[in-house]
Amino acid sequence: MYGTVGADVLMGEGGDDYMEGFGGDDTYYVDSLDDVVVEVAGGGVDTVFSTVGFDARFTHVENITLTGDAAADVVANDLNNIIIGNDAANVINGGGGADRMEGLGGDDIYYVDSRDDVVIEVAGGGIDTVFSTVSFDGRFTHVENITLTGAANANAVGNELDNVIRGNGGANILKGLGGDDTYYVDSRDDVVVEVAGGGVDTVFSTVSFDARLTHVENLRAHGGAALNLVGNDLDNIIIGNNAANVIKGGGGADRMEGLGGDDTYYVDSRDDVVVEVAVGGVDTVFSTVSFDARFTHVENVTLQGGAAANIVGNALDNILIGNNAANIFKGGGGGDRMEGRGGNDIYYVDSRDDVVIEVAGGGIDTVFSTVSFDARFTHVENVTLQGSSNANVVANDLSNIIVGNSASNIIIGNGGADYLTGGGGADTFRYNAVSDSSFAHYDRIMDLGADDFIDLRNIDANVNVAGNQSFTQVDELTGEAGQLTLTWLPAAGFTLLSADVDGDGVADMRIVMYGNHEDFDNFLGVGG
Template identity: 45%
Template sequence: MCDLCAMTYRDPEVPVVAGYSCDETFTPGADADFAVINEGVDASAGTSTSYTINVGDSFNGTLTSGDQDWVRVTLEAGTTYNIALTANTSGLDTYLRVHNSSGTQIAFNDDGGDGLNSFLSFTATTGGTYYLNAGSYNGLSTGNYTLSITAPPPLPVFDNDQIAAQLTNGYWESTGRAQRSFNVSSGGTLDVNITGLTAEGQFLATQALAAWTAVTGINFNFVSGAAAITIDDNDSGAYNSSTTSGNTILSSTVNVSTAWLANSGTTIDSYSFQTYLHEIGHALGLGHAGNYNSSATYGIDNHYRNDSWQGTVMSYFDQDENTYINATRAYIITPMVADIIAIQNLYGASTTTNLGNTIYGSNHWGTNNTGTYIDNFLSYGNNVALTIYDNGGIDLLDFSGINAAQLIDLRPETYSNVGGLTGNLTIARGTVIENATGGNGNDTLIGNSANNWLNGNAGADTMIGGAGNDTYIVENSGDVIVELAGEGTDSVRSWISFELWRSSQHLENLTLLGSSNLSGVGNTQANVITGNSGNNWLDGAQGADTMIGGLGNDTYIVDNVGDTIVELVGQGTDTVISSVSFELWRSSQHLENLTLSGSADLAGIGNIQANVIRGNSGNNWLDGAQGADTMIGGLGDDTYIVDNVGDTVVELAGQGTDTVISSVSFELWRSSQHLENLTLSGSADLAGIGNIQANVIRGNSGNNWIDGAQGADTMIGGLGNDTYIVDNVGDTVVELAGQGTDTVISSVSFELWRSSQHLENLTLSGSADLAGIGNIQANVIRGNSGNNWIDGAQGADTMIGGLGNDTYVVDNVGDTVVELVGQGTDTVISSVSFELWRSSQHLENLTLTGSAHLSGVGNARSNVMQGNSGNNWLDGAQGNDILTGGAGSDIFYFSSAGDTDTITDFQDGIDTIRIGVGASNFSQVTVTDVGADTHLTFGSNTIILQNFDHTLVSAGDFAFV
C-alpha cells in the first residue's frame, strides 16, 4: 500500500477510487481442464486431509451430523478467488471456512450465496497451501454438497505504451477528466517557485525538476513570485493540485511536508526524493499508474499485473508489493521508462541530454559521466532504481566493481539487475547504450541492435550480442557468447584460450589478448583469428579463415583451401598444420614450417624462409621454395622439390616410393638412404646422385652428372651432354636420340647398347678387369687400370685402354684404339682390316676375326698378330713380331729391316711371304734348318717359320717387292 498523494482530495477533480470490478466471467471447464473429485472415504477435519484439489476443480461430498470436510488447495499471493459451497440436498445450511497452512481459520461465510449456500471472495496474501472447510449450521444440518474454487482471468500485462496511456489519459478519464499539460514544449520554459521550501526541500525539488528536464527538455526557471509550478511544504502530506482549462494546465501546486522529509529522508536515495518525482509528474500532467488515489492494495486496486514502481514513478506499488514482477524493492531516482514515454507524448523529448561518450555505473565518478546524482547511484545507502536517458555518443554501462552476479541488458525498455539488486535499471526507449562491462560475478550481458562492446570481466559470464557488429571481451573459461544467424559481424577478444564454435556458429572474429600461450579456434564462419604475443594455436575450423599470428611461435590449423595466414617479419618461428594443400608463400613469406595432416594426397609449398615441411600419410608434393629447407615426407609416395643446395629431404625406411625433383645438384644419400628417385629440372649443368636404393635418376636439359650410387639404378639423361656413373651390374642408362653427347663412367663391366643406342661414350673406372662395350654410335670408350675388354660395337669408335692388358674389339674401319707407352700388353680383336700403328705405337697384339679377307698391320712393337679364316695380309711392321695366319691363303709381309719375325702356321703352297726390304729375289734368302723350325735370313732380317720343314721352302713361297 502506498500513501503518496494522501492529500489529493484537495483537488476537487480527483475522486477516490474504491476498488476494481471485472465484467468478464470465468467458466470452469471452458478455459482449462478441471477435475470433479468425489468424496469416497470421509474427508478428515484438519490439515491431515487426504483430499487435494486445484483451482477450477469441484469437490462433491456428504456432511453428516457434526461433520467437517477439509480439502487442500494451493493459492497464489495477491490473487482473488471465488469459493462456493452449494447444497445438493434440500435443507442443508452450509458453512464455509478458509484456513491457512497451519490450520488457523482466516475467512468464513454463511449464506453468502443463493439461499442457504455459502460464497466468499478471498484474496491470498501469501502463496502456498490453504484449506477449504465444508461444514453446516451448528454441525447438525446434513446432506450432499459441491465445493468449488475459481479464479477470475488474470489481469493483463501492460506494455509501456499502455502504461504511458494510463498516465496521460486513462487515469483522468476514469474520473471523467481529460488529458492535461502545460502549454509548453521541449526547449520551452516554465517558472517554478520553491522559495517556500527548506534547504533540504529545495535540494530535492531542484534535483527532481532536473530529472524531468533531462527527459523533456523543458527548462525550469526559478522565481520568487507567481509561477506555473509552486512547490511548498506548508501542508501535511504530499500532493499536487492543478488548475486546468480544458486540456491545458494553468498552474500546479506541489506540497511535500517537512514532516514527510523528516520521516522519509532528505537524500537522493530517500522516499522523499521519489515523492518529489511523483508529485512533479502530477504537476506536469501525469496521472497514477492505476485508477486509484490516496491508497491502494495490489491484487485489488491494480488493473494490470505489472503496475509497480519499476515501470513508473507514478505507481503506488513498490517492487515487493507487486508480486508479478521480479525486482528488488528500491526507491526511484529518475522518471522511469513509461514515465518518459508519457511525458514525451505530452511535451516532446530532450535532444541534448548526455550527448557525449558517457559512462554510467560504478567506477568512473567524475570521468566522462553525466555530472548528476545518478553517477554514483550504486553507492547510495538505500536501494535505488533508475532509467537511463541518453541522446548520443558511444556510451558504457560499467559495473566492474560489483561482486554479485548481474544482468546488464542494453536493450531499451528491458530491466537489468545491477549492484546486487534485481530489476533496478532500465534504458529508455530510443536511448542507445553501446557498451557494457560486468563485475566479478557470473554476469549476463545482453546487447542491442548497435555495435556493442560487451566485457563480462571476471566470473563465468554469458554475453548475448544481438544485432550489430558486436565485440566480446572474454577472460574466464566459463564465459559463454550467444550470437544468432544474421546478427552482424562480431568479434571476440579473449584473455584465455577460446573456441568460437563452443559458444556460437555465428561469431566471425577472434582476437587473443595478452602474452600467454593461448589457443583460438573458429567455427563454420569465414573467421578472422588474431593471436597475441605468446605462442598461439590458431584454428579457423570450417570456413575460409584468415589467421593472424603476431609475435610468438604460432601454430596454424588449415582445413580450407581459402584459409589465409598473416605473419610479419620477426614474429617468431611459426608452423602451419594443414589438411589441404597449402602454399606458405601465398599467405606470408614469414612462415617457417608446414605440416600436412590426414591421409589425402596433398601439396605443401614453402616460401623464402628455411622451411621445415612435413608430409602426411598420403602421396605428397613437398616444395620448400626458396631457402635452405628441410622436407620430411612420411608415409606415401612423396615428391620433393629442391631448389637450394642447402635443402634436405628426410625419408625413413618403408615410407613409400619417393621422388626428388631438383633444380640444383643433389645427392640423395646425403639426405636419406630411403629416397628412391631423383629428377633434375631446369637447364643448368647439374649433378644427381643416388643412394643405396634402386634409384631412378632423370637429368634435365643441361649437361648432367648422374650417379645412381649403390643399387641397381636407372639413369635417364635427357638433353645435354650427360655423364652417368655406373657401379652396379643392374644399372641402366636411358638416352634418346638427339639428347647430346653422353658418357658412362662405370666401375663394372658395361655395355652401352644394352641401355641405349644413343649413348656416345664409356669410361671404365677403378682397377678391376672390366669390359666396356659400345653401341651403334661412334663411341669413345676408355678403359681403367685393369685388364679391359673394350668393344666399340657398331660405329667408328675410339677405344682408349689405359693401364692394364686391354683387349679391343674393332668392327669398323673407322674404329680407333688409343694406347700410351707403358700401358700394358694390349690386344686388338678386329673383324675389319686394322693397322695398329695408325691407332697407336703402343698396341701389342692384333687378332683378326671372322672369315673376311682382312689385313692386319702392326706397329713398332713386337706384335702378336692372328689372322682369321680368310685370306689375310699380315704385316708386323717394325719389331720382332709373331704372326699366325690361320686358315686361308695368307700373305705375310715384311717391310722393316733388322727385325726377327715369327710365322707360327706357314702353309706351304698356300701362304705367301712377301718381302719388301733386304732382298729382291729368292737367291738373296738363306734357308736354315733350326730344329723343328726354319729360319729365313735376308739382309738384316730373319723370319722364323715355326714347325716348318726347311726343305719345303721354295721360290714359290715368296714374293718380292
C-alpha cells in the same frame, strides 16, 4: 539488427543483413556474402556461423564455423581465432594471433603465420594443404601437404601420410617421416630428413642435391639449371633436366636419366642403369664396374678403380677408356676411340674408323678385328682377324702374334720376332725390310700353305748395287749378295729361309716356316 551489451544471437535469415552485437559473447548466423557483422574491440568472445564464405578482418569476431555443404572460405583477423570448416573444400586463413583452424572433411587449404597456430584435420578428411610463413609441424594432424612461403628460414615436419613438402626462399629443414613423401628444394642450404624405411620418397630440386645423408629414394632436377645429383645406398631413381647434369648413383641399383645436355654419370654397380635420349648431348659414364652402353645413347665411357672391367659401346662414335687392369673393349658401330692404358687389354674392332690407343709397356694387348687393322701407331702386341671378308694386318716393331681369318689376308709383321698365322684363304706375308725378320729377331710363319705367298719385292736383295734387286734362290749361301735358300730341318720341324743381302755369306734375314717347305716357290721378288 542490433544487439545489447549482453550475449545476443543475431540471425540474418536471408537478404543483405547488418548485424551489430555490441558487448557480450554474441553469436551471429550469416547466410549471404553481403551480410555485415560489426563487433567492437573487447566486446566479448563472439562466434559466427556461416553457410557462405566469411571475412573477419574488419570486425572483432573471435570464432567462425562454416555450416552447410558448400565449399567456402574463411579469413580471420589478428585475434586468437577458432575457425571450423565443413565437409567441403575450405580455404582457411587464420590471420594474426594464435589461431585454431579445423577443416573437417574436404580438400582444405590453411594459411598459417604464427607458430602458435594449430591446424586440426580428421583422418581421411581429403587432401589438405598448409601454406606457412613460419615453421610448421604436421605430426599431430592429418595434413598431407606443407608449403613454406616467404624468405625467412623455416622448417616443416610431415607425418605418416604421403606428404608433399615445399621449401621457401630461406634455409629449410624438411622432414617427411613415414609415407611416400615428395620434397621441393630450392636452396643448397635446404636439408631433407627421411627415416630408414619411411616410404619411397622423391626430391624435386632446382639446385644441386646430395642424398647421401638421407633416406630419399628418388631425385629429380627441377628447372633448367645445370645440377649435380648424388644418390645414396638405396635403389635410387635420379632424373636430370635438359642442362648438363652430374649424376652419381651411390650404392644400390640406381636408374639415372639425364635427359638433354652433356651429362656425366658415375656408376658403381652392374645393376645401375643409365638412360639417355638420342641427340641428348655428349654424355660420359665413369664406372668402377663393367658397363654396357648398347641400350643407351651415351657417347663416352671411362673405367675407374683398379678392378678388371669391360666396356661395350654402341652405334655412336664412342670414346672408351680403361684403367690399369685387364679390360675388354667392344666399340660397337661408329668410329670408336678405345684406350686401354695398363693391363692385358682386349679390343674388338669393327670399323676402319676405330682407333686403338695403347701405352708402351701397358701389358700384352690383343685386337680382334673384322676389318683391316694397322697397329703401327699403337702398342698392341696381337691381332686376330675375324669374319670371312678379305682383310689385312699391319703390325708394329713389337713381337706380334698375328692371325688371319678364313679369307685372303695380307699380313705385314714389320719389326720384332713375330708369330704369323694366315688362316684359310690365299694369304700373303709381306716383308718391306730385312729388319722385319732379321737374323736375331726372326719371324715364324705357323701355317704356310701352297696357295700362300711370301712377298719380298720391297727388299733390295743386293745392297752393293744401286736400285731394288730381286733375290735368287740357291741351294746354299756362297758369299754372293742377293742369294736366298730354303733348308728343311726335320728335327726342328720347320723350314728355314735365309737371305744374304751384303754378300758376306752370312744370312742377314731369316724366316722360320713350320713344316717342310723346301719346295715352296710362291715367292714375290725371288728369281730362279
